[in-house]
Amino acid sequence: MASLATPPEVQVKTKWKISKSPSSWLVWGAVIFFFINLVGVIGTVVVSSFGTEWFDGWLPAGWTLSFYQTAWHDYQVAELLKVTLKVAGAVVLIAILVGTPAAYALARRDFPGKRIVMLCFLLPIMLPPITFGIPLATFIYKLNLGGTLLGVIIANLVPAIPFVILVLTPFIEQIDPRIESAARICGANTWQIFWRILAPLIVPGLLAAALLVLVQTVALFELTYLVSGPTSTTLVVALYYAVFASGIRPYQAISAMAVFYMLSTLFILIVALRFVSPTQLVSRVRNTSEEKN
Amino acid sequence: MSAKTQSREFSSTRRFWLKEHGIDSTLLLIVPALLAMLVFFVYPTVYGTILSFHPANKAGFLENYKTFFGDPYMRKSIFNTFRIALPVSLVNVCLAVPVAVKMRHRVKGQRAINTILIIPISLGTVLIAEGLYAYLSPNGWFNRTLMAAHIIHAPLQMLHNFWGVMISLIISGFPFAFLLTLSYISGINPKMEEAASILGAGPIQRFRFVTLPLLAPGLAITFCLNFVLAFSVFPSANLLGNPSGDSHVLAVAATDVISQSYDYSMASAISLITAVCEITVVVLVFAIRSRFYTGSTTGGKG
Amino acid sequence: MSKTSFNELRLVGVSRTFDESVALSNLSLTIANGEFIALLGPSGCGKSTALNCIAGLLSQTSGSIFLDGKRIDSLPPERRGFGMVFQNYALFPHLTVRNNIAFGLKIRRTKKAEVRKRVDAALALVRLQPHADKFPAQLSGGQQQRVAIARAVVLEPQVVLMDEPLSNLDAKLRNEMRGEIRKLHKTLGLTSIYVTHDQEEAMSLADRVVVMHDGVVQQVGTPEDVYLQPANAFVADFMGYRNLLQMTLKKSSTKAGAITSEKIKLSSSNLAAKTTNGAVTVAIRPDDFTVKATRGNQIRTIISSVEYQGKDFGVEATCEDGTQLFIRTEEKLKIGQKVTFGVKPERVLVFPQKKSPSHVG
Numbered sequence: 011m012a013s014l015a016t017p018p019e020v021q022v023k024t025k026w027k028i029s030k031s032p033s034s035w036l037v038w039g040a041v042i043f044f045f046i047n048l049v050g051v052i053g054t055v056v057v058s059s060f061g062t063e064w065f066d067g068w069l070p071a072g073w074t075l076s077f078y079q080t081a082w083h084d085y086q087v088a089e090l091l092k093v094t095l096k097v098a099g100a101v102v103l104i105a106i107l108v109g110t111p112a113a114y115a116l117a118r119r120d121f122p123g124k125r126i127v128m129l130c131f132l133l134p135i136m137l138p139p140i141t142f143g144i145p146l147a148t149f150i151y152k153l154n155l156g157g158t159l160l161g162v163i164i165a166n167l168v169p170a171i172p173f174v175i176l177v178l179t180p181f182i183e184q185i186d187p188r189i190e191s192a193a194r195i196c197g198a199n200t201w202q203i204f205w206r207i208l209a210p211l212i213v214p215g216l217l218a219a220a221l222l223v224l225v226q227t228v229a230l231f232e233l234t235y236l237v238s239g240p241t242s243t244t245l246v247v248a249l250y251y252a253v254f255a256s257g258i259r260p261y262q263a264i265s266a267m268a269v270f271y272m273l274s275t276l277f278i279l280i281v282a283l284r285f286v287s288p289t290q291l292v293s294r295v296r297n298t299s300e301e302k303n
Numbered sequence: 304m305s306a307k308t309q310s311r312e313f314s315s316t317r318r319f320w321l322k323e324h325g326i327d328s329t330l331l332l333i334v335p336a337l338l339a340m341l342v343f344f345v346y347p348t349v350y351g352t353i354l355s356f357h358p359a360n361k362a363g364f365l366e367n368y369k370t371f372f373g374d375p376y377m378r379k380s381i382f383n384t385f386r387i388a389l390p391v392s393l394v395n396v397c398l399a400v401p402v403a404v405k406m407r408h409r410v411k412g413q414r415a416i417n418t419i420l421i422i423p424i425s426l427g428t429v430l431i432a433e434g435l436y437a438y439l440s441p442n443g444w445f446n447r448t449l450m451a452a453h454i455i456h457a458p459l460q461m462l463h464n465f466w467g468v469m470i471s472l473i474i475s476g477f478p479f480a481f482l483l484t485l486s487y488i489s490g491i492n493p494k495m496e497e498a499a500s501i502l503g504a505g506p507i508q509r510f511r512f513v514t515l516p517l518l519a520p521g522l523a524i525t526f527c528l529n530f531v532l533a534f535s536v537f538p539s540a541n542l543l544g545n546p547s548g549d550s551h552v553l554a555v556a557a558t559d560v561i562s563q564s565y566d567y568s569m570a571s572a573i574s575l576i577t578a579v580c581e582i583t584v585v586v587l588v589f590a591i592r593s594r595f596y597t598g599s600t601t602g603g604k605g
Numbered sequence: 606m607s608k609t610s611f612n613e614l615r616l617v618g619v620s621r622t623f624d625e626s627v628a629l630s631n632l633s634l635t636i637a638n639g640e641f642i643a644l645l646g647p648s649g650c651g652k653s654t655a656l657n658c659i660a661g662l663l664s665q666t667s668g669s670i671f672l673d674g675k676r677i678d679s680l681p682p683e684r685r686g687f688g689m690v691f692q693n694y695a696l697f698p699h700l701t702v703r704n705n706i707a708f709g710l711k712i713r714r715t716k717k718a719e720v721r722k723r724v725d726a727a728l729a730l731v732r733l734q735p736h737a738d739k740f741p742a743q744l745s746g747g748q749q750q751r752v753a754i755a756r757a758v759v760l761e762p763q764v765v766l767m768d769e770p771l772s773n774l775d776a777k778l779r780n781e782m783r784g785e786i787r788k789l790h791k792t793l794g795l796t797s798i799y800v801t802h803d804q805e806e807a808m809s810l811a812d813r814v815v816v817m818h819d820g821v822v823q824q825v826g827t828p829e830d831v832y833l834q835p836a837n838a839f840v841a842d843f844m845g846y847r848n849l850l851q852m853t854l855k856k857s858s859t860k861a862g863a864i865t866s867e868k869i870k871l872s873s874s875n876l877a878a879k880t881t882n883g884a885v886t887v888a889i890r891p892d893d894f895t896v897k898a899t900r901g902n903q904i905r906t907i908i909s910s911v912e913y914q915g916k917d918f919g920v921e922a923t924c925e926d927g928t929q930l931f932i933r934t935e936e937k938l939k940i941g942q943k944v945t946f947g948v949k950p951e952r953v954l955v956f957p958q959k960k961s962p963s964h965v966g
C-alpha cells in the first residue's frame with residue numbers, strides 16, 4: 011500500500027473532472043452558441059452579397075459578383091473610403107498631439123481642481139454620444155461647419171481626445187519619474203528629456219492610443235451621422251443610410267456595401283491586433299475607474 | 304530688510320506654495336486639450352441646455368419639456384429606453400462573469416476567442432443590425448435551423464419588436480462586457496483564492512466571498528459602460544425594432560425631431576432628458592459601488 | 606473543524622514536474638504529530654513546490670500523501686484541513702483583520718458567539734486586538750504577518766504550512782516573530798512545516814530539518830545532525846562549511862584516513878559513507894580551526910585579511926600552495942603574520958568529490 015509505485019492518473023483525473031463539470035458545459039455551450047450566431051450574422055451578409063436572388067432556401071439561387079460593382083459605383087465607395095481615411099487620420103493625429111501633453115501633465119502633477127478637469131475628460135466617454143451629439147451638432151451648424159469635413163473631424167475629436175488621455179495617463183504614471191530626475195541630473199534639459207527619455211518610453215502607449223482611436227472613429231456612428239453632409243459622409247453613415255433606405259437598391263448591393271465596410275474595419279482591426287491585445291482594446295476604461303477612486 | 308528683498312521673498316514663498324501644490328509650467332500642457340473640451344463639449348452642452356429653454360415657437364421657457372412630458376408617446380420613450388437598456392446591461396454582465404471566471408486561467412485558444420469577440424465591437428452597431436435583419440428574418444438562417452431541428456414549427460418573430468433590438472445589443476455588448484470583466488478578474492491575485500481554499504472554502508464559496516466582492520467595483524463600471532452603449536441604441540432601434548412603437552427610445556425621439564422638423568431646441572431638450580436619465584443610473588450604481596471595497600485587488604504587502 | 610489528532614503525516618515519493626523540468630523529485634518523509642519540520646534550501650530548489658503539493662494547491666505528478674492510514678493527495682485543499690501562511694500573506698484586502706481571521710470559521714458555519722470568542726482569542730494570541738477593525742492595507746508588514754498566522758491557526762488545523770513567512774520583514778522583527786512562531790507552535794500543540802532559505806532560521810525553529818537541492822532531498826535530520834554532520838558536500842557548503850578543499854584520500858580504516866594536497870597534509874576521522882580513495886572534497890568549518898597544531902594536523906599560512914566581527918575575528922589565511930582558508934578565531938592576529946593552524950581530525954569532513962559545489966550565500 012505504501013509502495014513507491016507512482017499513480018500518474020492523479021493529475022490527469024483532476025483535470026478531467028474540471029473540464030467535465032456541468033457549469034463548464036453550460037459556459038462553453040453559451041460561448042459556442044454566441045459564436046455560431048455571430049458567424050450566422052456575418053455569414054448572412056457575405057453570402058447574400060454574392061447571390062443573384064435569395065428569397066427562400068438555405069442559399070441564394072445563383073452566384074454573381076455584379077452587386078459589388080453596383081455597390082462600388084452607386085454608393086461611391088471609393089469616395090467614402092477617402093473621406094473615412096481623411097477623417098480618421100486627422101482625428102488620430104490631432105487627438106494624439108493634443109492629448110499626449112495633457113496626459114503627461116495629469117500623470118505627473120496633482121493640482122487643485124484636477125478632479126474637475128478629469129471630469130471634463132471623462133464625461134464625453136461616460137455619456138451616450140447622442141446626448142452631447144445633438145447640442146454639438148447644433149453648435150457646429152451655427153459655426154457654418156455643418157456637413158463639412160472639418161465639422162465631422164471636430165465632432166469625432168470630442169470623444170477621441172479624452173480617449174487618448176485616459177489611455178496614456180496611467181501609462182505615463184507607471185514610468186518612474188526618477189528616470190526624468192536622473193536625466194536632469196545628468197544635465198539634460200526639458201526638451202532633451204522629452205525626446206531622448208520620454209518619447210522612446212511612451213511609443214508603445216502612443217501606438218495603442220492611436221489604434222484605439224482609429225478603430226473607434228471608423229466605427230463611431232452617432233456623432234458623424236449628426237454632423238455629416240453629402241461630401242463628408244463616412245462609410246458607417248453611408249451604410250446606415252443604405253440600409254435605412256432599403257428598397258431603392260437591391261438588397262444584395264447593400265450587403266456588398268456592408269462587406270466593403272466590414273473589410274475595412276477588419277483590416278484596421280488586424281493591424282491593430284498586431285500591436286495591442288484584444289483586452290487592451292476595451293480595458294482602457296479600467297483606468298477610468300481608478301481615476302474615480 | 305528692504306521692501307525689494309521682502310517682495311522677492313514673498314514671491315519666492317508664493318512660488319514655493321504653487322510648486323508644492325503642483326502648479327507650474329507643466330500644467331500648460333493641459334491647456335490645448337482642456338480648451339478643446341471647453342469649446343466643443345462644455346460650451347455646446349451648456350448652449351444646448353439653454354437652447355432647450357428657448358422653444359422654437361417662442362412659447363414659455365418650459366414649453367419643450369411640457370410638450371415632451373405632456374405627450375404620452377414622447378413620454379413613453381423614457382420607459383422604452385430603460386426597458387431595453389437595463390435588462391441588456393444586466394444580461395451582458397451576468398453572462399460575462401461566469402465566462403470570464405472560466406477563462407481567467409490561461410485557456411487554450413484564449414487569444415483566438417478574444418479576437419473573435421472583439422470583431423462585433425469593431426464592426427459597430429450598424430453592421431450588426433444590418434446582418435441581424437437578414438439572419439433573424441422569417442426565412443433567415445436562424446429560423447430555418449430551428450425549424451429544421453423541429454424545435455419550432457413557425458418562424459419566430461424577432462424583427463420590428465423588442466427582441467431584435469435586445470439581441471443586437473447583446474451581440475455588440477456581451478463581448479465588451481466579457482473583455483472588460485476578464486481584465487478585472489485577471490487583476491485579482493490568485494493567491495487570494497488559494498488562501499480561501501486552504502481555509503476550507505469550496506469553489507462556490509470562494510467565488511461568493513472572495514472573487515465576487517473583489518470584482519464588484521469592476522462589475523459596476525462594466526455595467527455602466529454597457530448601459531451607456533445600450534442607451535444610444537438608435538441604429539438598432541431604427542433598423543431592427545419598431546421605432547414608432549415599443550422601440551421609440553429617447554435617441555430615436557431626438558433624431559426624429561431633427562430630421563422631421565429641424566427643431567434643435569426640442570432635440571436639445573430631449574438629449575438633456577436622456578443625459579439626466581443616464582446619469583441618474585450611473586450615479587446610483589456608483590453609490591452602490593462605493594459601499595464595496597474599492598482598493599487594490601492584489602492583497603498582501605506591496 | 607477542531608483538531609482531530611493524528612499520528613503521522615506521511616509523504617511517499619512525492620514528485621512534481623513542470624513541463625519537462627523536475628521541480629520536486631521523490632520526496633519521502635514521515636512527520637509525527639507535534640513536530641516542527643523546516644524545509645531548507647537555496648532559491649528554486651522546490652521548497653514551495655513541496656509545500657503546495659502537501660497543501661493541495663498543486664497536484665503532484667506522482668507519489669502519495671497519507672494522514673495516518675488515509676490517502677489525502679486527491680483531496681482539494683479545502684478538504685484537507687490544513688492551515689497555511691503565505692509568503693506575501695495573501696490577506697483578503699476587502700475584509701477587516703477580524704473578518705480575515707473569521708473567514709474560515711464562517712465558511713464552516715460556526716455559531717456567531719463561538720466565532721467571536723475564537724477570533725478574540727486568536728487576536729489576543731498575536732497581540733492585534735487594537736487593530737481588529739483595520740483593513741490589511743492599513744497594517745505594517747509585521748502586523749500583516751501576524752494576521753496571516755492568526756488566520757491560519759484559528760481553525761486549529763491539523764498541520765500548519767508556512768512558506769517563508771518572515772522573508773519580507775526586517776532583521777529585528779524577523780527574530781521577534783521567529784520566537785513567536787516557536788511559542789505558538791508549542792502552546793497550541795501544532796504540527797508545522799516551515800519553508801525557508803535561511804539556515805539560521807531553520808536551525809532555531811525546527812525539530813527536524815529537511816535540506817533540499819534541485820528538487821532532491823539531501824539530508825533529513827535534527828539541526829545538530831545537519832550542522833555537525835552534513836550528509837554531503839552540498840549540505841556542508843549550505844550549512845556554512847566555507848572551506849571546501851579538493852584533496853586526495855588514502856584510507857586507513859572505514860572511518861579514517863590521510864588526505865593530502867600539494868602542500869597540505871591532514872588526517873581525518875570523519876569520512877562520509879561511500880568515500881573511496883582518490884579525489885575527495887574536504888569540508889572544514891571556519892570556527893573548527895585552532896591557532897596551533899592539533900593532534901598532528903597543522904597547516905602553515907600567512908594571514909591575508911582580518912575582519913572584526915563583534916565577539917571574534919574573521920580571518921583569511923593563505924596556505925603555502927595559495928589555497929585560501931576562512932577561519933574564525935577569538936585571537937587577535939595581524940596581516941602578514943605567519944600562523945600555523947590546526948584542526949581536530951573528527952572535524953575534518955571528507956566527502957566523495959562532487960562535480961561542482963555550487964556556492965550559496
Ligand SMILES: Nc1ncnc2c1ncn2[C@@H]1O[C@H](COP(=O)(O)OP(=O)(O)OP(=O)(O)O)[C@@H](O)[C@H]1O
Nearest residue numbers: 623627628646647648649650651652653654655802
Ligand atoms: N508554475 C510553474 N511552472 C514552471 N516551473 C515552475 C513553476 N513553479 C515553479 N517552477 C520551477 O520549479 C522549481 C522550484 O520552484 P519552487 O517555487 O518550489 O522554488 P523555491 O524553493 O520555493 O524557491 P524560493 O526560495 O525562491 O521561493 C523552480 O526551478 C521553478 O522555476
Ligand SMILES: [Mg+2]
Nearest residue numbers: 652653654768
Ligand atoms: Mg518559494
